[in-house]
Structures are given as C-alpha cells and as structure tokens.
Amino acid sequence: MSRAAREREAGGSDSGVIAQTRRMIEIEIRNLRDSVPGAELRAERSQLLADRDGRRGERLVQVRSRLQRARGDLSQQIAEATRATVAGARAWVDAASRAELGSVPTRLQHEVDHHTRVFDAAMAAAVEVAGTTGCMPSSRIPEGPPRRQRGNEDRVTILVGASAGLGLGRIAVTPLEMIPALEFASIPVTLVLGGAAAWWLARTRGLTADRAYSRSWIVESMSTVRAQWEQRVQSVLLEAEADLGAAIMAESREQVASAQARIVEIDGELRELAAARSGQLASCERDLAVLNAAY
Structure with missing residues (x-):
C-alpha cells in the first residue's frame, strides 16, 4: 500500500472516531440539559412543605x-x-x-x-x-x-x-x-x-x-x-x-x-447537584467547541 493510501485510510479512521466522539458529547449535553437532578430530593422537599x-x-x-x-x-x-x-x-x-x-x-x-x-x-x-x-x-x-x-x-x-x-x-x-x-x-x-x-x-x-x-x-x-x-x-x-x-x-x-432544617439541607444538596450539572455541561460544551474548531 502506498503512503498516500495509508494516510487516506488513517484520516478516514480518525474522522470516524471524531464524529462518534462528537455525537456522544452532543447526546451527553442534551441529556444534561433535559434532566433535572435531585428528583427524589425535590419530592421530599414538597412533602415536607405540605x-x-x-x-x-x-x-x-x-x-x-x-x-x-x-x-x-x-x-x-x-x-x-x-x-x-x-x-x-x-x-x-x-x-x-x-x-x-x-x-x-x-x-x-x-x-x-x-x-x-x-x-x-x-x-x-x-x-x-x-x-x-x-x-x-x-x-x-x-x-x-x-x-x-x-x-x-x-x-x-x-x-x-x-x-x-x-x-x-x-x-x-x-x-x-x-x-x-x-x-x-x-x-x-x-x-x-x-x-x-x-x-x-x-x-x-x-x-x-x-x-x-x-x-x-x-x-x-x-x-x-x-x-x-x-x-x-x-x-x-x-x-x-x-x-x-x-x-x-x-x-x-x-x-x-425540624422540617425547616431538613428543607435547608435539601436546598444545599440541590444547589450542589445543580452546580455539578452546570460544570459537566460546561465541560462537554468546551470539548465540543474544541472538536468543532479543530475539525
């Protein structure tokens, strides 16, 4: 196989990996945006308020x-x-x-x-x-x-x-x-x-x-x-x-x-979950931007 052929084959393989990685990152971003973290905590909070x-x-x-x-x-x-x-x-x-x-x-x-x-x-x-x-x-x-x-x-x-x-x-x-x-x-x-x-x-x-x-x-x-x-x-x-x-x-x-104290704890946990979600979303968006900029 000639050198040019090997380069074309390697380039095609890299493009497939990059495309698959881009799809995975896009799916993760979509899941992060659609999901609401702490559903059980929110249900507990609503019950405590009631x-x-x-x-x-x-x-x-x-x-x-x-x-x-x-x-x-x-x-x-x-x-x-x-x-x-x-x-x-x-x-x-x-x-x-x-x-x-x-x-x-x-x-x-x-x-x-x-x-x-x-x-x-x-x-x-x-x-x-x-x-x-x-x-x-x-x-x-x-x-x-x-x-x-x-x-x-x-x-x-x-x-x-x-x-x-x-x-x-x-x-x-x-x-x-x-x-x-x-x-x-x-x-x-x-x-x-x-x-x-x-x-x-x-x-x-x-x-x-x-x-x-x-x-x-x-x-x-x-x-x-x-x-x-x-x-x-x-x-x-x-x-x-x-x-x-x-x-x-x-x-x-x-x-x-007692309920108010637990609600304060839940609010803190929900903020932590929201911050973690935002961090994950920002990281995925950065990775996607790097891929889009490089290829």
Whole structure:
C-alpha cells in the first residue's frame, strides 16, 4: 500500500472516531440539559412543605369534633342517670318505713357517687387522658332534708281520727250498753278505741306526708346534682380541649422547626447537584467547541 493510501485510510479512521466522539458529547449535553437532578430530593422537599406543621389544623378539628361528640353523649347520659336515680329513689321511698326514710340522703349520695365515677371514666376515655378529674371534688347532694314541720293538717287529722275512732268505738260497744251492768264499762272502751284509731290515722297520714316530703326533696336534690354533673363535664372538656390544643401546637412547632432544617439541607444538596450539572455541561460544551474548531 502506498503512503498516500495509508494516510487516506488513517484520516478516514480518525474522522470516524471524531464524529462518534462528537455525537456522544452532543447526546451527553442534551441529556444534561433535559434532566433535572435531585428528583427524589425535590419530592421530599414538597412533602415536607405540605406536612411540615404536622397537619395541625386537621388535628385540632378532630379534637374539637371528638370532644363535642363526648359532650353530647355525656349530656344524654346525665339526663338518663338523673331520671333513673329519681325514679329508683322515689320507688324506694314509697315502700320505706318512717325509720328508713332517715337513710334517704345516704342512699341518694351513694347513687350519685356511682354515676359520678361512670361519668369521670367516660370523660377520661373521651379525652384520652387518665385522671382528668382527679383534682375535682365529687358531686354532692344538698344537706339532708330538715325535719318536716307538723302543720294544721296533722292536727286536723288527729281530730278527724279521734272523732272517727269515737264513732267506731260507739258502734263497737253498742252490744255492751244493752247490758245494764256493763253500760259504764263501755265508756273507757270507747275512749281506748277512739284513741287507737286517732293514733293510727295520724301515724298513717304522717308517714304519707313524710314520703311525699322525701320525694319532693329527692327531685330538688337531683336537679342540683344534675347541674353539678353538667358543670363538671363542661369544665373537664374545656380544660382538655385547651390542653390537647396546646400539645398539638407545641408538637407542630417542633415539626415545623425540624422540617425547616431538613428543607435547608435539601436546598444545599440541590444547589450542589445543580452546580455539578452546570460544570459537566460546561465541560462537554468546551470539548465540543474544541472538536468543532479543530475539525
């Protein structure tokens, strides 16, 4: 092969390599221009911006909604407990003796304490915090009912009882008056029967009045207790809403600070990636310019 032929063959080979190198550099330049480095970092940054407050608004709405439902449920439970307690106490009073009526306040307070514990447990479950009512005093019924004052009705009852008793006594001893020897004996018998009838009627009338007095006191007392229960629920739930809201706000501030710190890191990493991309692009463009200038 002649020298000229070898030079033509070498020149053709060099031209092919240069052309291939130029195409590779052009492809690299196109890829660098079309690509956006740090796609995962940008996605993370967008997620941090969207959730950096820890969904504070949504969580606050959820807390208020939960406590509002708890308030409604507890109000209904209080109304039902009040009705059931009054009905049960009145039924017991209707069957109680005069001596047993004295234990009405104790029995009623026992029922109130039971329902108070139930409401406290329901409130603790609603706010998801144990011991929410630990510092609150227990609901109390008013002082026991004062002794019922004997009025004119009691006196009239005694007179009516005595009159009725004497009348019954007269009827009972009528057969004795038919016997002359027993005529005077009928007088004390009449008086005894009259006194016994008066005593029984007065006692029965007094027990009925005492029961009515106790029933009235029960209704008034449970009205007071119901107001205490409702105030208890209102105080606990309002305090819980404030405490839970403050906790959410504090947690949100921490998450915002943490997210902001991570965003600053990501921005730095993205700048580094962008600088590296720019450097690579500039290097490729320089190489391409050298090839274009030389050939």
